Amino acid sequence: MSGFLNYLIEGSLCLLLGWGFYRVFLEKLTFFDWNRSILLLLMGVGLIVPLLSFEAVVSTVSLTEYTLPLVEVGNGSFESGFSLSWQEALVWIYGIGFLVFLGRILLGIAKPIFQLQMVEKLEYQGMKLAIHPSFEPASFFNYILLPYFDPQDEDLQKILLHESVHVSKRHTFDLILLQLVKAIFWFNPAVYLFERSLREVHEYQADQGVTRNYSQIDYSRLLLRLITQDQGWQFTNSFNQFQTKKRIVMMNKEESKNLQKGRFLMILPILGLMVFAFSCDQNIGEEPIKPENIVEIIDEDGNAELKAIENGRVIEMSADEIFDVVEDQPNPAGGMQGWNQYLSSNLVYPEQAKKEGVEGTVIVVFVINTDGSIQDVDILRGIGAGCDEAAIRVVQNAPNWEPGKQRGREVRTRMRLPIRFKLS
Numbered sequence: 001m002s003g004f005l006n007y008l009i010e011g012s013l014c015l016l017l018g019w020g021f022y023r024v025f026l027e028k029l030t031f032f033d034w035n036r037s038i039l040l041l042l043m044g045v046g047l048i049v050p051l052l053s054f055e056a057v058v059s060t061v062s063l064t065e066y067t068l069p070l071v072e073v074g075n076g077s078f079e080s081g082f083s084l085s086w087q088e089a090l091v092w093i094y095g096i097g098f099l100v101f102l103g104r105i106l107l108g109i110a111k112p113i114f115q116l117q118m119v120e121k122l123e124y125q126g127m128k129l130a131i132h133p134s135f136e137p138a139s140f141f142n143y144i145l146l147p148y149f150d151p152q153d154e155d156l157q158k159i160l161l162h163e164s165v166h167v168s169k170r171h172t173f174d175l176i177l178l179q180l181v182k183a184i185f186w187f188n189p190a191v192y193l194f195e196r197s198l199r200e201v202h203e204y205q206a207d208q209g210v211t212r213n214y215s216q217i218d219y220s221r222l223l224l225r226l227i228t229q230d231q232g233w234q235f236t237n238s239f240n241q242f243q244t245k246k247r248i249v250m251m252n253k254e255e256s257k258n259l260q261k262g263r264f265l266m267i268l269p270i271l272g273l274m275v276f277a278f279s280c281d282q283n284i285g286e287e288p289i290k291p292e293n294i295v296e297i298i299d300e301d302g303n304a305e306l307k308a309i310e311n312g313r314v315i316e317m318s319a320d321e322i323f324d325v326v327e328d329q330p331n332p333a334g335g336m337q338g339w340n341q342y343l344s345s346n347l348v349y350p351e352q353a354k355k356e357g358v359e360g361t362v363i364v365v366f367v368i369n370t371d372g373s374i375q376d377v378d379i380l381r382g383i384g385a386g387c388d389e390a391a392i393r394v395v396q397n398a399p400n401w402e403p404g405k406q407r408g409r410e411v412r413t414r415m416r417l418p419i420r421f422k423l424s
Contacts, residue, residue: 005087005357008094008185010050010278015181015190018042021270022197025263029256032204034264039198040174041267043181045274046190052279087357094187101183108179112140124151127164137226137239139166155222158210159239165209166237171202175237200246202237207251220248328405330368330413332398339398346394349421350386358385361420364395370410372400380416387421 022042026035119132121143128143135145137159144163150156166172178198182191210219223244332339352358360383367376377395382388395417404413 005090007050011046012185012188012190014049014274014278015043015046015185015188015194017270017274018045019190019193019197021267023193025266027197029260029263030204030250030253031256031261031264032201032208034261036169036174036198036201036205038264038267039194039201040177043177043194045271047181047184049274050278052275086355097186098183101179101186105176105179105183109176116140116143122149124149124160127160127167137163139163139172139237141172142167158214158219158222161213162206162210162239163237165206166202169202169205171205171237174198174202199237200243203243203247204250206237207247211251216251220251223248330372330404330415331402333400333402342398343394346397347419348390349423350390353383353385353387353421354423356385357423358383358387359422360387361418362387362391364391364417364419366395366415366417368401368403368413368415370403370412372403374398374401376414383421387419391417391419 019042022035022038026038029035115132116130119130119135121128121130123129129149130143130145131147131149132145133147135147137147138145144160144167146156146159148156175198178191178195182195185191207219226239227244332342334341362382363380365376365378365380366374369375374395377392379388379392382391403410405411
């Protein structure tokens with residue numbers, strides 16, 4: 001669950017950063033094809049980058065862990081009634097929003113497809129036209145929608161040219177991708193900014209296609225004359241749906257110089273920053289840990305489980321007679337089975353960690369004295385939220401061990417115990 005929330009947060013930040021870059025550096029350029037490609041790329045980055053994972057190792061060797069048989073660690077108490085953690089509540093709210101937007105996508109595709117079956121259709125100069133008095137000039141996939149058709153009408157010829165650009169550039173597919181991103185990140189203001197910018201660029205591209213063949217002044221007058229309301233289809237590009245004044249200003253703007261295309265190269269450090277920030281997991285100061293020494297705790301409704309430990313691992317040697325490798329390793333009271341039972345009965349997932357959604361691996365180090373007692377219990381790596389204290393407590397309160405031996409003599413040895421706290 002926390003991984004999914006992290007994905008939404010990181011994806012949202014990617015989208016905000018991406019749109020901010022576009023807004024500051026590219027929005028006012030007249031390279032409309034390039035702008036469209038950048039907007040689509042940045043939306044794709046917001047979807048994909050948080051899913052990537054690259055481990056950046058800094059003077060370290062990564063932790064090696066394998067799944068081992070699980071045994072139960074006690075039974076948690078159950079509270080009567082229905083309760084949700086804050087994470088579960090967020091997921092429910094998110095899920096409802098996602099389903100609403102997903103339903104709108106399906107309806108947005110199905111409605112025009114159904115209506116197209118009910119209206120007059122014809123072909124004109126290689127263009128597929130759908131004619132109905134209720135239509136406003138628009139395009140949907142490879143269809144151009146019109147309220148009427150008169151091949152002698154010059155204004156209609158301009159409208160046809162405009163909509164044919166939408167069709168040839170397949171703008172409907174852009175809108176489908178946009179709506180999918182919008183469904184996933186419906187709570188993020190950046191997706192609505194992307195929608196506005198992408199629809200603007202679509203109209204700039206189509207307007208540019210018209211003004212290459214007709215007078216800008218005449219075409220601008222047509223836009224002003226035909227200001228209408230959009231018919232509300234998500235995946236249509238309506239002829240006059242979007243910011244007429246801004247479109248007219250952009251049509252009359254001097255074309256950007258080719259030298260300004262260099263601005264698009266600035267996307268490279270932005271992408272690098274996103275990948276580094278959201279896809280690289282830095283692993284610092286760790287040493288190899290063998291799988292036979294790994295404990296895992298998994299919480300589910302107050303219950304916990306852990307991986308069985310089959311063999312102890314003696315680690316780390318120091319000058320004050322704390323041994324790394326001994327001939328006879330220390331053994332817990334009751335053997336490894338007894339140690340597993342002790343952990344199963346005493347390891348409890350802290351309530352604070354459950355409420356805050358904290359997961360991770362705590363590594364405890366401790367010394368087995370020559371008399372089998374445990375001392376110098378410390379945290380080599382912790383995760384907080386009460387998990388470190390719970391790990392220290394269970395080791396400190398453990399029964400005495402049978403000490404390790406070197407050449408037949410009891411010696412002090414240091415042990416390492418990884419405990420993984422994992423919410424189900």
